[in-house]
Amino acid sequence: MNDRALAEDLKYKAAFEELDESSNKACYMKPFEIKTDIQMRLEELLREIGLAGKARVVDLCGGSGHVAYHLQKEWKDICIDNIDLNKSALDACRQMNGVRVKCYERSCYDSGLQGGEYDMAICWLSFFHLSSPQGLINEMHRLLKPGGLGIISTYLNMDHDIDIRASLIEAAREGDKREYKRNIYSRLTFERFTQDKSGVPRFDIVMHKIKLSSRLNKTRGIGTYNRDAEGREIEPRSGGLLVPMYLIELRKI
Numbered sequence: 001m002n003d004r005a006l007a008e009d010l011k012y013k014a015a016f017e018e019l020d021e022s023s024n025k026a027c028y029m030k031p032f033e034i035k036t037d038i039q040m041r042l043e044e045l046l047r048e049i050g051l052a053g054k055a056r057v058v059d060l061c062g063g064s065g066h067v068a069y070h071l072q073k074e075w076k077d078i079c080i081d082n083i084d085l086n087k088s089a090l091d092a093c094r095q096m097n098g099v100r101v102k103c104y105e106r107s108c109y110d111s112g113l114q115g116g117e118y119d120m121a122i123c124w125l126s127f128f129h130l131s132s133p134q135g136l137i138n139e140m141h142r143l144l145k146p147g148g149l150g151i152i153s154t155y156l157n158m159d160h161d162i163d164i165r166a167s168l169i170e171a172a173r174e175g176d177k178r179e180y181k182r183n184i185y186s187r188l189t190f191e192r193f194t195q196d197k198s199g200v201p202r203f204d205i206v207m208h209k210i211k212l213s214s215r216l217n218k219t220r221g222i223g224t225y226n227r228d229a230e231g232r233e234i235e236p237r238s239g240g241l242l243v244p245m246y247l248i249e250l251r252k253i
């Protein structure tokens with residue numbers, strides 16, 4: 001099951017790697033100093049929770065280490081492991097974060113890291129790309145200590161019990177006309193991913209809907225948004241769907 005999902009994800013990774021190195025770098029490096037609204041909300045949440053100084057954090061699909069970059073500025077003693085399939089992204093991560101973030105070119109379904117060791121596991125703006133969301137949540141559960149915190153930022157369809165599979169042209173890369181898939185799950189489907197095979201919850205879940213404020217904050221990682229007549233956010237490239245972004249806290253039971 002995970003092998004098939006990984007093969008699908010590798011196709012997506014291959015599409016990214018076909019891009020020339022400078023385009024790849026420009027995409028990964030350019031927005032580093034920009035803190036998105038959702039990043040700010042994450043930091044606010046971690047301040048409320050009181051993330052321990054020496055917390056061990058794993059960033060599943062951490063890419064170029066954007067989240068790590070900002071977290072380390074405030075939480076100077078945390079240790080972050082970054083798991084991603086994309087070598088260029090991991091190179092960018094090393095360049096921006098130095099040795100403070102350990103990078104592993106591995107699958108998020110099978111990170112090979114020691115289980116039960118992590119205080120926090122993040123999956124940032126990647127969940128909607130994954131062929132096996134279940135595989136990701138299983139790996140998060142395995143890696144976290146009891147009581148540990150999983151953080152997923154993703155689109156959710158909270159209005160209806162319908163899962164949406166959208167295909168859109170990535171706006172982030174100039175001239176790139178490839179289509180990327182996005183899976184937007186309903187609340188019920190998302191909750192099922194977090195349960196065990198008998199339907200028993202494995203996490204306590206809190207969902208935070210993210211309000212997007214400035215135009216600048218809307219252009220990184222979460223697509224390019226427009227507003228409809230009532231001022232609601234719309235992503236035109238996904239066919240005008242309303243796909244609000246959520247920050248989801250998963251506390252391992």
Ligand SMILES: C[S@@+](CC[C@H](N)C(=O)[O-])C[C@H]1O[C@@H](n2cnc3c(N)ncnc32)[C@H](O)[C@@H]1O
Nearest residue numbers: 009061062063066084085086107108124125126
């Ligand atoms: C949209 S990027 C987000 C990167 C990063 N979290 C950020 O916010 O900048 C999605 C990342 O997921 C990675 N990815 C996709 N499928 C994966 C898998 N099965 N295992 C590990 N990484 C994967 C891609 O290589 C890519 O770097």
